[in-house]
Amino acid sequence: MLTYFRNIGQGILTIVNSMAVASRHLFKPSVTLQYPKEKWAMPERSRMRLHNKVEDCIGCGQCARTCPTDCILVKTEKRGKEEPPVFAADGTAKKLRTYVFDIDMALCCYCGLCTFACPTQCLVMTGDYEYSVYSIDEHIYHFAKEKPLIPAGSKEQSPSKG
Amino acid sequence: MEVNYSGDIMTLNMGPQHPSTHGVLRLELKTDGEIVADAIPHIGYLHRCFEKHVENVDYAGVVPFTDRMDYCAAMNMELGYVLAVEKLMGIEVNERTRYLRIIMAELGRIASHLIAAGTYGNDIGSFTPFLWCFRDREDILDFFEETCGARLLYNYNCIGGLTQDIKPGLEDKILKFLDRFEPEVDNLNRLLSDNFIFIKRTADVGILSPEKAISYGVTGPNLRGSGVRFDVRKDEPYLGYEEFDFDVQVGKGEHGRLGSCWDRYMVRIREVLESCKIVRQAIAKLSPGDVRENVPKRIKPPKGEVYMRTECPRGELGYYIVSDGSPKPYRLKVKSPCFTVMSAFRDMCKGTMIADVISILGSIDIVLGEIDR
Numbered sequence: 161m162l163t164y165f166r167n168i169g170q171g172i173l174t175i176v177n178s179m180a181v182a183s184r185h186l187f188k189p190s191v192t193l194q195y196p197k198e199k200w201a202m203p204e205r206s207r208m209r210l211h212n213k214v215e216d217c218i219g220c221g222q223c224a225r226t227c228p229t230d231c232i233l234v235k236t237e238k239r240g241k242e243e244p245p246v247f248a249a250d251g252t253a254k255k256l257r258t259y260v261f262d263i264d265m266a267l268c269c270y271c272g273l274c275t276f277a278c279p280t281q282c283l284v285m286t287g288d289y290e291y292s293v294y295s296i297d298e299h300i301y302h303f304a305k306e307k308p309l310i311p312a313g314s315k316e317q318s319p320s321k322g
Numbered sequence: 323m324e325v326n327y328s329g330d331i332m333t334l335n336m337g338p339q340h341p342s343t344h345g346v347l348r349l350e351l352k353t354d355g356e357i358v359a360d361a362i363p364h365i366g367y368l369h370r371c372f373e374k375h376v377e378n379v380d381y382a383g384v385v386p387f388t389d390r391m392d393y394c395a396a397m398n399m400e401l402g403y404v405l406a407v408e409k410l411m412g413i414e415v416n417e418r419t420r421y422l423r424i425i426m427a428e429l430g431r432i433a434s435h436l437i438a439a440g441t442y443g444n445d446i447g448s449f450t451p452f453l454w455c456f457r458d459r460e461d462i463l464d465f466f467e468e469t470c471g472a473r474l475l476y477n478y479n480c481i482g483g484l485t486q487d488i489k490p491g492l493e494d495k496i497l498k499f500l501d502r503f504e505p506e507v508d509n510l511n512r513l514l515s516d517n518f519i520f521i522k523r524t525a526d527v528g529i530l531s532p533e534k535a536i537s538y539g540v541t542g543p544n545l546r547g548s549g550v551r552f553d554v555r556k557d558e559p560y561l562g563y564e565e566f567d568f569d570v571q572v573g574k575g576e577h578g579r580l581g582s583c584w585d586r587y588m589v590r591i592r593e594v595l596e597s598c599k600i601v602r603q604a605i606a607k608l609s610p611g612d613v614r615e616n617v618p619k620r621i622k623p624p625k626g627e628v629y630m631r632t633e634c635p636r637g638e639l640g641y642y643i644v645s646d647g648s649p650k651p652y653r654l655k656v657k658s659p660c661f662t663v664m665s666a667f668r669d670m671c672k673g674t675m676i677a678d679v680i681s682i683l684g685s686i687d688i689v690l691g692e693i694d695r
Binding site: 167170171173174175177178181182191203205206207226227228269270271272273276285 | 387486
């Protein structure tokens, strides 16, 4: 009988003790933000949506080879000899014409390995995280702007897709 | 514990959607009234074919997949893998990389133990510590996000170094955080660890004796909670842990018998403070250098096999890699600490009450992503 009451007493004592610790936080400012109205500032190195500055892309396909989930599809063809030479912003000659550069963001695992592999630093991960869409097909981003000259028989640079 | 069952056994399913099962785990409980006669864990709901899948991915591409095994301590998961590949290839990393890896791994350990303590309190019925632990963990995740750009799945370690150096000034931020955080552990103790109701629910429950723990192959805080002084960081140092001054915390059986749920919980709380000590020492030792100095251009390990074990927050994590000289692993086997403790779980549950099953399950701190892989 005595232990019964002692247990109740001890229980109340520890609860009062915890309440003393917890009640101090009543007077502290809250740490949460009301999301759609207020937003955190994203850090500079945030790894979210991929973006390719296709003007600087030389079409080497290294990003597609490093990607662990095979979410990048690159198709290129050689430029003709009589065509005027094209250069990327850092002076690298663009010997290949990139006519397909698709990234399936629904497959992307946001590891960032492709951005480390990119020799011209044109493939970057941006801090943009609000890009939900209604259809999963809209998650495939088409970056290439140029059109192929020879449509048939062109070589694929990336692993084939199933 | 010897219990005479009445013979009227009822089967009760706990999970897979039970919030206290820390993931997707189904427990098949054979109950006699309120007493649990047997608890059979059914795992595999989160099976993602990790080991088979990585045989088709090159060595560098495996790192993001190791992150996804134990998503509460992804930094420690990938550390174990890159150390295994470096051992296979014979790469020595420079000092700055070593110390940065230790800082990040120990911060990851603090974050993981905070989840363990917070969710354990939540399981037992105390909600406040859960929020406090998550608030402090958020600061650590902010450091990680600032360093590598991701909050949970870091992909920060790469074979031969780190993907990026830390931003200047992060050391001071971490030190400032530790100054604020260490007194918070006392608050957590007052709020949860020394709470009479919490002790009643956890002490003398789910006893795992030292002999049994060793024979089941239990590692990590669960083993140390049973009073066995074993820590891979001390007993088989990797990454230069032998230079650091820290204690291996073991359960002492303050409340009831040794190896109870409370002992396992308390080992984690004490380990958090030890990790703070290691982080402080590592920051003091940090010297300038290039973290990508030893990163090989092509990762193509020689033929051979390697086993590397590291101490991750949940115990001893082992990677066994067989290489056939190609750029993809021939076989990769993971020795998961949660999987081994799951085998001891059945023994711990026998003869306890149904409510104690939740206590025991929370105290062994499993992550189902790592068990099922």
